[in-house]
Amino acid sequence: MAVDYTTQTTGGIGDAVLRKEDRKFVTGEGRYVDDLKLPAMLHAVFVRSPFGHARITAIDTSAALALPGVHAVLTHATLPVETGVLSASNPGGDVRHPEQAILAKEFARYAGEPVAMVIADDRYIARDGADLVHVDYDPLPVVVDAEKALEPGAPLVHAEYDSNLVKTLEHVTDGFDDAMAKAARVIKLRVDNQRVTPMPMETRGCIGDWSDSTGEVTLYTSTQVAHFVRTFVSIVCGTSEAKVRVVTPDVGGGFGAKLNTYREEFAVCAASHAVGRPIKWIEDRTENAVATIHGRAQVQYYEAGVDDNGRIVALKFDAVQNNGAYNMLLTPSISHLTLFMVPGLYDIQDISIRIRQTFTNTTPTDAYRGAGRPEATHGIERLMDAIADDLGIDAAEVRRRNFIQPEQFPYSSATGLIYDSGEYEANLDKALELSDYAGFPARRAESEQNGKHRGIGLSTYVEVCGLAPSAVTAALGIGAPGWEHSTVRLHPTGKATVITGTSPHGQGHATSWSQITQTELGIPFDDVEVIHGDTAFQPYGLGTYGSRSLAVGGIALYRSLGKVREKARELAAHLLECSIDDLEWTGTAWQVKGSPDRAKTIQELAYAGWTSASLPEGIEPVLEATTFHDPPNFTFPNGTHVCEVEIDPETGRIEILNYTAVDDCGNVINPLIVDGQVHGGIIQGLGQALFEETVYGEDGQMLTPTLVEYLVPSAADVPPMTLSRTVTPSPSNPLGVKGIGEAGTIGASAAIVNAAVDALSGLGIRHLEMPMQPGRVWKAMQEATS
């Protein structure tokens, strides 16, 4: 690794501190939802539609109910709910939002849609019971392909609409037509950003516990967004938010799959109400493949108008987004994030964008790591290579000629964003140096002597992160804000409780938030306890997604720490009998300027604030502060990834020889954690580039429902990575941070595909679609050489 640091067990901002979360996980004492048992708890298994599209004509539950140990079989007719699943996303205000019943009402519109729910003493009996539920289906015509779904006469996923169109997003700048007309040449490219499945190692699962005596509903669920779930459970189940408590125990990965509100979460609550006992449901892996959201699934058509120097003077982007059978929490907004990022980090002011979203008879798509932005990055980075190829310019050079320059920041993009900061060329230079880009031709020659095709590929990216300014979410038709909450409370012992609305599931917030607290308030790392994961203790929050936790939640914490520090200052001035202007902050104490003997440590002030024996006028007891931080702008992490591959002409297998990533996520709180995020992100992008694809047959059957067919990369499939950083602090927040959770995934796929296409360019190959499994690559080579 190119980033050097020494790990340590405690520390402040910038230190590579080992995680305080780790011990429970390495000892097996992590508590995931399936590890929880409640008294009298029963188990649920769902009966799911085996058809991609069908009318449900009858459901016979008698045989299941007769099975000893089965307590209930619930269907749409008997599940006590007020409404169906709700979406919070309506960009433009005219999105088609069809009803999505908790259990299918009359139609099943994708294979895996829940139709009935069996409640039994244990999961084995519930499974047996599910096999005894007899459902009569009348199969209906199916459409799975998004482009075919828009053709006249395509089967209608929802018969109440006259087409499968969900919504068209459009954005055309005034000068576009003129600019495109003046282009020296137009370069076209079609890119299929295939459907993929998030596949967190922990599937979803939940326990609903509805108390009849108090009317309180407690839902334990594996989610990234407990507070969204709380509000939606209260609406769907017809109760008050104040009666709903959502607990997120340890969560075994999310990647956007758990940034949602799912039918099963409502169903276990309603079923608990119906049966009068707690109900647990744990998703199995095949259910996870069909019942949890998918990502990507966007077909893109690019037309770049370029001048003779390879400068893009106009860009047209026309895409079709496969939304699946229904809109989930944010589905219609995901391709809006694509729209935002169509120009990438290039200075393109004349632009035409159209994205048509469609219904199909497939599992709904929604946010998957990067959520709309990997699609934009992959496409434009493929396009840059196509332009370089067409004009005979080096791939790095064509990017340089189009980059937004450092003096252009803050930069107003053609899609309406204000990019905060970046030095794209300096970042590129560092990546080229680390990857020995200049030495590549010699390495290629060496590979050729060994009968292998060698290629090198670049991906330069910028992403929009720190979701989100609430005014922007409102303008986008998202019926939810983008702020984050924190509370900091100092105890009489001088130790601190930090309550955060973020919802970590592997990101190490307890560690990073403790580091920020140590630096900003002087409370030692080990004396900070970070609380999250229970709406009873964190009254408000919006959760963890969109690389927002540090850039929004971290700033909410930073501001609360500042408020506590200032309150402590007033208390110190009172106790030291001086003016607050006479005091200076030492990092751990307030002291009279130049008089170290006249000082109060933060711990002394915490105790004095608690005892309240002598408080200044107008100051309330206890050093505690709360902040709701609404970010003034997004943040814009960026970077360069360089991938070098060798392809075996006999098998089509791609071997990654070197992978270098130079990321700019602004200031870094914990380099160890940042690197971990980049590693994991890159390998998810690599998975999409090389292996992963969620495949449907024309009949609507999913052909990749297990980890046997759906190829998640293993340790043996992936290369070691070389990481480095450049730092341009974000001016949008006081810590200068940008976010890193999605960067690796956003940058990776194009670098790998560009490397493979470069390797095969000598055969005349100009483009490869993902996933570049050996068979596909081998076939492309055969076609090129025949």
Added chain:
Amino acid sequence: MGQSITVTVNGTVHTAEVEPRTLLVHFLREQLNLTGTHIGCDTSTCGCCTVHLDGDTILACSTLAVQCDGSEVRTVEGLQADDGALHPIQQAFHENHGLQCGFCTPGMMMAALGVIEQQPDASDDEIREALEGNLCRCTGYQNIVASVRAAADQMARS
């Protein structure tokens, strides 16, 4: 119909009634409350449920509890020393940031221990090959390989 089995788990002898179809992983989790062994798939492909059975590395999701009658099982809960000190593999995963969400970690550590015992001098590439049955979606494996390497070195020294 229940069947009586006697299994030694992490040094403790357990005699219990199980259904013949009960999987070892459910026996461990539901009957013995040893929830450190996780279930990530149902098709023997993810490795989350990896435990040791009579010294061999096996998948508890595709082993029946009745098959383990008379056997010794070791799970993640059996790694720590009696005084609470972490096993070198646990310490190495912590020190090398070899885990994020932690869900694959118990299975990954049990599989890694098997690798270290079989091939104490395994190269990084051999470690990668040997762990290919254990999936992790968070780390990209780089720090897992570093963790296993560090644990192997530590165990060789001690």
